[in-house]
Amino acid sequence: MTATEGFEATLEVDLAAITANWRGLCARHGASVAGVVKADAYGLGAGPVARALAEAGCRHFFVAQFAEGMALREALGAGPMIAVLGGFPPGADAGAGLTPVLNGPTDIAAWQAAGAPGAGTILHLDTGMERLGLSPVERAALPPGALDGLGLRYVMTHLACADEPGHELNALQPRRFAEAAAAFPGIPRSLANSAGIFHGAAMASDLARPGCALYGLNPTPGQTNPMRQVLRLTVPVLQVRQVAAGTPVGYGATWVAKRDSRIATIAAGYADGYLRALSSRGIGIVAGRPVPLVGRVSMDLITLDVTDAPDIRPGDRVEMIGPAQTPDEVAALAGTIGYEVMTSLGARYRRQYRPA
Numbered sequence: 001m002t003a004t005e006g007f008e009a010t011l012e013v014d015l016a017a018i019t020a021n022w023r024g025l026c027a028r029h030g031a032s033v034a035g036v037v038k039a040d041a042y043g044l045g046a047g048p049v050a051r052a053l054a055e056a057g058c059r060h061f062f063v064a065q066f067a068e069g070m071a072l073r074e075a076l077g078a079g080p081m082i083a084v085l086g087g088f089p090p091g092a093d094a095g096a097g098l099t100p101v102l103n104g105p106t107d108i109a110a111w112q113a114a115g116a117p118g119a120g121t122i123l124h125l126d127t128g129m130e131r132l133g134l135s136p137v138e139r140a141a142l143p144p145g146a147l148d149g150l151g152l153r154y155v156m157t158h159l160a161c162a163d164e165p166g167h168e169l170n171a172l173q174p175r176r177f178a179e180a181a182a183a184f185p186g187i188p189r190s191l192a193n194s195a196g197i198f199h200g201a202a203m204a205s206d207l208a209r210p211g212c213a214l215y216g217l218n219p220t221p222g223q224t225n226p227m228r229q230v231l232r233l234t235v236p237v238l239q240v241r242q243v244a245a246g247t248p249v250g251y252g253a254t255w256v257a258k259r260d261s262r263i264a265t266i267a268a269g270y271a272d273g274y275l276r277a278l279s280s281r282g283i284g285i286v287a288g289r290p291v292p293l294v295g296r297v298s299m300d301l302i303t304l305d306v307t308d309a310p311d312i313r314p315g316d317r318v319e320m321i322g323p324a325q326t327p328d329e330v331a332a333l334a335g336t337i338g339y340e341v342m343t344s345l346g347a348r349y350r351r352q353y354r355p356a
């Protein structure tokens with residue numbers, strides 16, 4: 001308990017919803033399912049999230065960066081696989097108990113130069129993303145034996161368009177992956193991200209790698225979200241003021257009251273990752289009802305028109321993201337995707353975990 005508790009924006013994270021989402025994905029995929037906890041588990045806190053998933057039985061984790069992997073190993077202890085999607089940086093510690101994803105000839109050479117079997121590796125085969133992963137041309141150009149002794153635990157590829165079910169790459173990529181992986185008999189395969197799991201058998205593999213669906217984003221865009229909501233951001237009211245019709249509010253005076261209005265100022269802003277693009281577009285939820293964000297989002301403050309929520313007082317909390325207004329819905333208002341809304345969730349929010 002800190003002296004300012006009650007006047008901080010609070011991010012409630014429902015770990016039970018995350019583990020329920022993971023179990024649901026396991027049932028749907030019918031094979032092993034990892035937890036992708038890169039970018040601090042999409043803003044929710046990699047340590048608590050990964051510990052809850054491990055407790056639920058998750059044995060495979062993915063992060064983006066080597067440093068994220070080291071911190072996660074510390075949080076999880078020995079046991080689960082922690083794979084690093086970003087590869088094996090030259091000079092990194094091959095004995096750190098991490099499993100680098102080797103994304104091309106440079107990673108392969110760096111891993112072999114490190115000379116340690118470590119916790120094995122994953123080989124990334126590109127099948128159409130053209131971002132990371134060994135291309136067919138690079139694979140053909142490797143000298144004989146270049147892929148020996150890597151301690152391969154999986155071969156993997158990554159889907160470019162899984163959230164667009166009709167896209168032709170969804171038919172091409174699994175086929176290309178099956179062809180490329182045939183050169184590695186007996187090595188388990190890893191294919192689907194969250195959306196890929198919902199494509200069914202064509203994208204099944206030995207290990208799926210969902211991130212967003214664990215955290216309640218919709219892996220089936222355009223259809224009803226099958227995942228449970230996980231987070232709730234509530235922001236305390238600092239002040240409520242009366243403004244007369246014709247009065248401008250906030251930086252740039254971009255919003256002008258059309259009627260006598262009550263304005264609530266709440267304690268979060270773009271420095272907390274509440275996107276400035278939500279200026280005069282965002283919505284707050286007060287006692288279950290929407291109130292409009294008016295004027296610009298400031299660095300540390302947001303103003304809301306609460307004329308129609310007359311009971312609101314300083315110290316009350318406004319829900320800015322949550323079950324009544326999901327990260328996907330906030331993203332649509334801001335012209336972005338739920339992933340960006342979540343990974344922007346600020347460091348100043350007090351994170352409160354509901355146990356699994």
Ligand SMILES: *Cc1c(COP(=O)(O)O)cnc(C)c1O
Pocket residue numbers: 036038085158192193194195209210211212213
């Ligand atoms: C981020 C990422 C995932 C998880 O993707 P979601 O769409 O969040 O499920 C899986 N695999 C790779 C390679 C990734 O970069």
